[in-house]
Amino acid sequence: MSHQTDSYFPAEVERKWQACWEEEGTNRYTHAELRRVGREGKPFFNLMMFPYPSAEGLHVGNIYAFTGADIYGRYQRLRGQNVFEPIGFDAFGIHSENFALKQGIHPMELIPRNVERFQRQLRRVGFMYDWDHTVDTTTPEYYRWTQWIFLQLYKAGLAVKKEAPVNWCPGCNTVLANEQVIAGECERCGSEVELRNLSQWFFRITKYAERLLTNLEWIDWSDTTKRMQGNWIGRSDGAELTFPIAGHEDSEICVFTTRPDTVFGATYMVLAPEHPLVERITTEEMRDAVEGYRSAVAATDLVSRKKTDKEKTGVDTGGRAVNPATGEEIPVWIADYVLMEYGTGAIMAVPGHDERDFEFARKFDLAIRRVIAGDGEDPDSQLDEAYVGPGRLVNSGDFDRLDWEEGKRSITAWLAEKGKATPQVNYRLHDWCISRQRYWGPPIPILYCDACGTLPVPEDQLPVILPRIEDYRPDASGVSPLARHSDWYITECPGCGGEARRETDVSDTFLDSAWYFLRYPSASNDQLPFDPELTRDWLPVEMYIGGNEHAVLHLLYSRFITMALKDLGHIDFDEPFKRFRAHGLIVKDGAKMSKSRGNVVVADAYIDEYGADTFRTYLMFLGPYQEGGDFREAGITGPYNFLNRLWDTALSAEEGPLDAAVEQKLHATIAKCTEDLEVLSYNTAIAAMMEYLNVVRAGGRVPELDAVRPLVLLIAPFAPHLAEELWERLGNHGSIFDHGSWPDFDPAKAVADSVEFVVQVNGKVRSRMAMARGITEEGARTAALDDPNVQRFIDGRPIRKTVFVPDRLVNLVVG
RNA sequence: GCCCGGGUGGUGGAAUCGGUAGACACAUCGGACUUAAAAUCCGAAGGCGAAAGCCGUGCGGGUUCGACUCCCGCCCCGGGCACCA
Structure with missing residues (x-):
C-alpha cells in the first residue's frame, strides 16, 4: 500500500482536488466577493465561448478551446489577478430543435439533460469555472433579459419590421440571416436557400457599419478575425x-x-x-x-x-x-x-x-x-x-x-x-434579420392590436414565456408553430385593454449569445439584466478566446449590441472584448472531426486512461494553439511520461543548493514560459519545461527541492490537479492558485557563462568551440585560427574580411 | 477571381530584427532491469558516405560573408469572401 502513495494515479489526484475545489469554493466568488474584488482588487474577466450543449456530449474541439482559455486564466490568477472565469450554455436554436424533433424528445426535457451531462464532463477536465455564475439561455430568467434587450432596441428604432426578400431555408422552414447562408446553402442543414418576401424583424446593424469598422483599427484582436470582419462589413x-x-x-x-x-x-x-x-x-x-x-x-x-x-x-x-x-x-x-x-x-x-x-x-x-x-x-x-x-x-x-x-x-x-x-x-453589410419562424427560442416581445397597432410588451410583463407545446414541428407556411396556439397568442392589449395578438416569431439564437458576457457577473440578479456596479468593475472582458468560425456572426453581433446598449446609456463602453484571440481547429487525420466522417475523438476514454491533466497538456502540446493541430493517439504518452517524471522527481527531491547549470536553466525556463504564456504559445512552453526537467534529472542526479518547486508552479495552469497535489506534498497548505505565485526570474542568471561558438569559413560551419560569454572579436578570431580544421579550410589564403556576431559566430572570409 | 494562413526528418512540430536547421515529443532501433513481458531507465538517429565531407526547410531565380528567414516569378494545401458595381 505504501508504494501506491508514491506513484502517480491521476484519477485519484483529480478526484481529490475537484472535490476540494468544490468544497472550498476555490473557483467561486460570492456576490459580496465579486463586488469587493471588482472594486478594490484586480478584476480579470477571462471569457471563453460558451458551448451549445449537444446531445453527443462534450467534444474534443470544445475541450481544446476551453483548455487554452483555462490555462490563460489560471496563469493570470497565479500572477495575482482576481480571475473570474464563468461558463454557460447556449441552448436555444434550430440545431437543438431539429435534434429534439429527430429524437422525439421535447427540447424542454432534452436540453436540461444535455446541460447536466455537459456540466459533469466539464468538471472532469478541471476547468476553473465559477459554477455560481452560470447562464442557460433557455431559462426564462435569462431570456427575459434577451427580450428586454429587444425592447430597448425597438424603442430606439433599431429594431424594425419590414417586408424584404429574405433567405428561406426549406429544410429548416425558417428564414436565415445572410451570415447563416454558406455558398447559397443553409449552414445548418445544407438545403438550398430560397428567396421569399416576408415581413421580418431586423436589427439595424448597418447604422453601426462605420463604427464597427473603424474600431477594428484599435481593438486588440487576432488579425485574422479583424480582417474577416472588415471584409464582411465591406x-x-x-x-x-x-x-x-x-x-x-x-x-x-x-x-x-x-x-x-x-x-x-x-x-x-x-x-x-x-x-x-x-x-x-x-x-x-x-x-x-x-x-x-x-x-x-x-x-x-x-x-x-x-x-x-x-x-x-x-x-x-x-x-x-x-x-x-x-x-x-x-x-x-x-x-x-x-x-x-x-x-x-x-x-x-x-x-x-x-x-x-x-x-x-x-x-x-x-x-x-x-x-x-x-x-x-x-x-x-x-x-x-x-x-x-x-x-x-x-x-x-x-x-x-x-x-x-x-x-x-x-x-x-x-x-x-x-x-x-x-x-x-x-x-456590404446588411441589416440583421432576427426573426425565426420556429419554436425553440425566446418569443419576440411584441403585440399587435387592431386598435393600437404594433406595441411592445410592457417591460414589467417580461418574460413572455415560451409555452410548452407538443406540436412544435415547423411547416412551410412561413409562420411559427406558436401561431397554432391562440390560447397563447391572444392576449390583452396593454394600450386599450382589448384583444391583442402576440408576435409568434422567436428571435435568432445569435441574439442570446450577443450579450451573455454582460449577464455572467449578475447571473442571479432578478431585478436587472446586469448590475451597473458589477458591470462597471468587471467589464469589458479582459480576454476572450474562441473559434474564428464566429468571426462574423457572434463576434460582430456582440459588438453591435454592446454599442447600441452604450448609446442607450446602459453601459459605458463601446467594445465588449478588450482582447480576443482565435484558437485553431483540432483535426483528426487532417480532416475536421465530424460524426459523418466518423473521426470524432471521444475525450472520456483518454481521461480515464491518462487523466485530465495529461489530456490537457497533450492537447496544448500538439501544435501552436492559435493554429490547431492533428490529434494523434500515439502522441499522448509524451506528456503523460513527462507528468509522471515530474511526479517522481518532485517526490524524490532533497534539500540542497542548486547546481549552476540547473540554476541557469531554471531562470531561462521561467523566462521562456512567461513569455510564451503571454502569447498563448503553449506548445513551446511545455517543451521548455520538458527540457528543464531533463536537466534536473540528467544522469540520474538527485534533484534539489528548489529546482522542483518553481516547476510545480509553471505546470499548474496546464496540470492543475497534479500541481495542487505536489504543492501540498511539498509542504504547503491551501490551494496553489490562492497561495502560490508565478515564479520570478533573474535575466542575468538566465544566460550561461559559456557559449557554443561557431566558426565559419566563407559562410560554412567548420568548427564549434566553447567560449566565454562576451568574448571579443579578437579573442574569437584568435581561437578560431588555432583550430586545425579551420586552418585546413583557410588553406593559406589571406583573410579578406571577418564577420563577428557576439556570442554566436565568427565568419572568416578568405580567397 | 480576390483576401488571409501554411508547406521544415518516418510523424507532430522548434528556430524567422538574416547568424549552429531539426529544440521538445511520438514512432523506430540498440542496451540495462526481468524467468519473460509490460512499465521504467540509458543511448542512437535528416539523407548519402567507411571517413573527410557533400547535399538538404514546396519549385525556379536573385540579394548577401551567410537565406527556413529578405526580394521576384511559380506550384500545392487549408480558411474566408465572391456577379457587392
Missing part, C-alpha cells in the same frame, strides 16, 4: 451618379460606382430586373421581352441567381439614358447580374474596365470604349479583356492624362457641380 468608397432618362425628364437613374473616373466609358446601363423604374422606361416593343425576363428571374432561386460562373443574360428595355459626362444617349438593359439589394440596384456599365460588363457587352454586342490607359498603352490600344488596373485617363474630354485616382476626385467634383454626383460610401 466598405467601398465611390459616388452616386445620376443619369437622366431620355423622354422622361421627371425621373432619372441613380447608380453607385467606385469608378467615377471611368464614366466617359459608360456605354450602357443595367437595372436589376426588380428595379422600380423598369416599368416606366420599357418601350412598347420591348415590353413582352422584358416581362418575360423579369418573371424568369423571379422564378430563379437565390443560389443559381448568384452563381458567378453562368453565362450572362439580359434584355434591352428599349429605354435610353443620357451619360452625364458625354451627353450621349445610351441603352438601358435589365440583367440579373445586377442585384437590387446592393447600392441602388442599377449600374453604369463600363465594359472597357469591368470584367462583368465586358462579358455582357461582348455577348450583346454593345460598345466597348477604353478610357483608362495603363503603362505602354495608348487611347486606341485594343481591349481584349476588361482592363481594371491603374493608369491615366484617355478618351475622357478635359480629363485626359489625369491619373485615375485624381480622375475619380476631379470627375466626381465636376459632376457634383452639375448636380449629377454625390460622393457615397456603401457597405
